[in-house]
Amino acid sequence: MVGILRKAFRSSYYALYGKAGKNIKINNEDYTVSAHIARGIASEIDEVPLKLLSNLVKTADVFFDIGGNVGVIAILLSKKMKPGTTIYSFEPAPLSFKYLADTARVQKGNAKIIPINLAISNKSDKLHFTNDGNSCTNHIASEGESNVISIDCITVDAFCAKHKVIPQVMKVDIEGAEYWALEGMVQTLKNNKITVLVEIHYDYLTSYDINGAMFGKIIDSIGYRVYDSKGNEIAGDQVMKHNCVIISKDTVPAGIFKID
Secondary structure (H helix, E strand, C coil): CHHHHHHHHHHHHHHHHCCCCEEEEECCEEEEECCCCHHHCCCCCCCHHHHHHHHHHHHCCEEEEECCCCCHHHHHHHHHCCCCCEEEEECCCHHHHHHHHHHHHHCCCCCEEEEECCEECCCCEEEEEECCCCCCCCCECCCCCCCEEEEEEECHHHHHHHHCCCCCEEEECCCCCHHHHHHCCHHHHHHCCCEEEEECCHHHHHHCCCCHHHHHHHHHHHCCEEEECCCCEECHHHHHHCCEEEEECCCCCHHHHCCC
16 A cells, blocks of 8 residues: 555656646755756755865866765756866766756756766776666676676766767766776866866775876876865875865966865
């Protein structure tokens, strides 16, 4: 009986809100999201990376949201950006992408959100990826693991060349694949002035034998500087000692790190 009532409620809920999306409040601001995810979004999202990104994207024309999940971060940042700007949101997991695309369709922020059903990596190919529909932390996997699918991936270098687009700001939050994402954007970073916030997933990285020296080598090769979340400049090989870092060719203004 409970299952029947739940199914009936869900059908009625989507019939009411599915086409136009559902209006909700996050951090006391109004947003429109996919009806599929509205009831699962927290009313307050108080994360340091989000606060830093909110400052970074204010002057950006193009933002790359690498690890878009269901689109919550994209809609929050869309409101912080200028009218007429664009967010490219990359999400490889099928169910998460479905919800991301629906949120992009109904959202009413300043920036247009373009959902991209690709993973970002160090080569344009295919890779194995977990496919847990109930998880927000699907990640690169080995072929032999259970519940794994094959997904398409692309490098930032290849995507930018193909679509003739250069972001001013990027977010990389991809559950331990951040090192390979950086490998695949070396030329784009070297040839442009881009600020990248990278969330570090230490356990996943070490499970793939990635270490700080490897990050340092990439960062040194492109001539970028690294900052911790409080604005202190650090060496590239110290990246894995932090939960998130910002890398940039130019000095990052101190105001970026002034967060409540």
